[in-house]
Amino acid sequence: MKTEMPLSKPIRLFIKQTEDLLDTEISLLRNPEADPNGTLVDIYTYNIEKNIIIFPAHYMGLLKDFIIAKHCVNLLIKGAAAKKSQYLVCSFTGDSVYRGIHQIYIDALKDEAKKDKKLPVQKLIQMLNILFTDFNDDINELPWNPITNARVYHQMPKIRKTQLYYLMKEGKMDMDEMMAYEDVIPRRYFVLNKAMFYARDQYLAKTLPADELMPVVNIPQMKKFNHLEVKEMLTTRWTHTSWYQSKIFGDTMLEIMEKYLQKIDWNAEPSIDYFHDIYQIGVHMTNHFISYMSMKDWFVWEPPKHLQEAQEKKAEYEFKALKKIFGDLIEESSTDSSGGKL
Amino acid sequence: MATLLRNHRQIVVGENYDRVKYEIRKEASMTTNEVVGLLKKGRASAGRTKFKEAIVYYEKALSLDPNNPEAWYLRAAAFIETGRNAEALNDCARAIVLNQNYADAWSKKGHALYNLERFEEAVFACTRALALNGNDASAWYIKGVCLDELGRNDEAQEAYGKSLELEIILDMEAEKKKVGK
Numbered sequence: 001m002k003t004e005m006p007l008s009k010p011i012r013l014f015i016k017q018t019e020d021l022l023d024t025e026i027s028l029l030r031n032p033e034a035d036p037n038g039t040l041v042d043i044y045t046y047n048i049e050k051n052i053i054i055f056p057a058h059y060m061g062l063l064k065d066f067i068i069a070k071h072c073v074n075l076l077i078k079g080a081a082a083k084k085s086q087y088l089v090c091s092f093t094g095d096s097v098y099r100g101i102h103q104i105y106i107d108a109l110k111d112e113a114k115k116d117k118k119l120p121v122q123k124l125i126q127m128l129n130i131l132f133t134d135f136n137d138d139i140n141e142l143p144w145n146p147i148t149n150a151r152v153y154h155q156m157p158k159i160r161k162t163q164l165y166y167l168m169k170e171g172k173m174d175m176d177e178m179m180a181y182e183d184v185i186p187r188r189y190f191v192l193n194k195a196m197f198y199a200r201d202q203y204l205a206k207t208l209p210a211d212e213l214m215p216v217v218n219i220p221q222m223k224k225f226n227h228l229e230v231k232e233m234l235t236t237r238w239t240h241t242s243w244y245q246s247k248i249f250g251d252t253m254l255e256i257m258e259k260y261l262q263k264i265d266w267n268a269e270p271s272i273d274y275f276h277d278i279y280q281i282g283v284h285m286t287n288h289f290i291s292y293m294s295m296k297d298w299f300v301w302e303p304p305k306h307l308q309e310a311q312e313k314k315a316e317y318e319f320k321a322l323k324k325i326f327g328d329l330i331e332e333s334s335t336d337s338s339g340g341k342l
Numbered sequence: 343m344a345t346l347l348r349n350h351r352q353i354v355v356g357e358n359y360d361r362v363k364y365e366i367r368k369e370a371s372m373t374t375n376e377v378v379g380l381l382k383k384g385r386a387s388a389g390r391t392k393f394k395e396a397i398v399y400y401e402k403a404l405s406l407d408p409n410n411p412e413a414w415y416l417r418a419a420a421f422i423e424t425g426r427n428a429e430a431l432n433d434c435a436r437a438i439v440l441n442q443n444y445a446d447a448w449s450k451k452g453h454a455l456y457n458l459e460r461f462e463e464a465v466f467a468c469t470r471a472l473a474l475n476g477n478d479a480s481a482w483y484i485k486g487v488c489l490d491e492l493g494r495n496d497e498a499q500e501a502y503g504k505s506l507e508l509e510i511i512l513d514m515e516a517e518k519k520k521v522g523k
Contacts (some may be wrong), residue, residue: 004422004423004424004425004427004457006453006456006457006480006483006484006487007487008483008486008487008490008502009487009490009491030391032389036517056516058509058512058513058516059509059513060479060480060483060509061479061480061482061483061486061502061505061506061509062483062502062505062506062509063506063509063510063513158499158502161503161506162506165506165510169513169517
């Protein structure tokens with residue numbers, strides 16, 4: 001790594017350690033348009049020569065250090081998987097897209113039957129595509145998030161305050177996702193989406209430990225569920241709300257998360273074997289989440305290249321899936337989900 | 343201005359003084375506008391990480407107005423990005439000579455000194471920058487990093503803490519802007 005950016009000593013050492021363990025090179029790139037989570041463009045996912053960590057231009061100090069640390073852990077996990085066995089991600093095929101979209105459609109129909117104001121068909125079709133894609137993205141990212149954060153917390157004590165700020169912000173942002181569509185998308189998917197983030201935040205609140213991170217403290221919609229008595233839980237109407245259900249599902253997902261992550265010694269000496277074990281635990285945990293959310297046949301474990309090709313063919317897969325569901329009612333132009341809005 | 347006066351020496355002889363003064367002011371203002379334009383172009387190039395291109399703009403600006411501290415400071419910043427730290431240090435020194443209270447130039451000097459591993463001097467430059475502008479997150483961070491290198495851990499933590507506070511404020515402002523867009 002060669003950079004003219006000032007970097008704190010622990011981060012410089014961590015980058016060097018990552019490069020040495022994986023025998024690879026890491027570049028740092030500041031970009032005003034970068035995603036607030038930073039982006040890792042790595043040699044295990046893309047056909048490139050060196051790894052690049054990109055972060056927003058206004059992250060000039062410890063926020064930048066935290067993003068780098070997080071992506072170094074991600075890189076170590078991917079690299080260890082690639083070196084010791086094979087690095088795989090959750091991809092999709094034409095058939096799996098059909099199964100996913102069909103399932104969402106059936107759930108949407110159930111919800112729509114109860115609604116006074118029905119969703120226009122065009123919007124419904126867009127929603128099917130967007131939900132499938134969102135869950136694919138989430139399942140590829142979310143299970144790795146608590147792993148990365150727990151490791152950074154234990155390896156980098158000097159950036160803990162930064163990490164806490166960052167996680168509180170991330171928690172709020174993730175919980176805001178889909179908020180505008182709460183009444184549009186099937187309840188089940190809204191709840192599962194929130195439950196995943198709830199489980200992650202609750203796990204990190206315990207691991208860091210930081211009460212501020214608990215969703216019932218950090219997320220406005222969940223604050224009312226803090227310190228509830230059982231009687232209240234059973235008798236009050238808000239037990240029917242999506243946020244309460246998210247908490248209930250989230251608690252179960254937290255149990256799944258803890259079951260797998262308790263096997264990891266967060267303070268262990270870093271090695272390829274260690275990170276490979278972490279990768280395998282992450283894969284098992286992801287499978288358990290997928291199964292819990294009844295999405296088992298939506299995704300397939302494949303190399304990253306498969307996912308990139310699938311993403312290129314996504315519109316085609318979606319069109320075929322919708323054609324199978326709706327028959328001749330579907331025209332090519334009606335399946336476009338690129339707008340990303342319902 | 344000295345160059346302009348030399349150019350106008352011929353006009354001064356035997357001509358109306360007010361007219362000459364007007365001509366000089368007009369030309370000076372044209373030069374100032376040109377320099378401002380060049381610096382703007384340089385900044386835009388640097389924003390696109392085209393630092394070598396930015397340096398060319400700054401050099402043109404300096405040839406027109408070598409007494410512009412901002413031009414020296416900006417070229418120093420671009421030099422740092424291209425690894426030319428010794429030259430960056432010289433440029434910071436020029437900027438500071440022209441304006442002793444130029445906080446950003448002191449901060450950039452701290453950065454160049456850090457890259458040259460002259461940590462004690464970098465701490466001094468950052469401290470000076472922070473005395474002039476206590477809200478410079480980058481200067482607090484570089485100071486923290488250098489103090490860390492010098493083994494002054496408690497002071498380093500304090501500097502990191504200040505840097506983080508300011509960075510969080512900047513981050514929140516950036517979020518607000520994004521939401522506004």
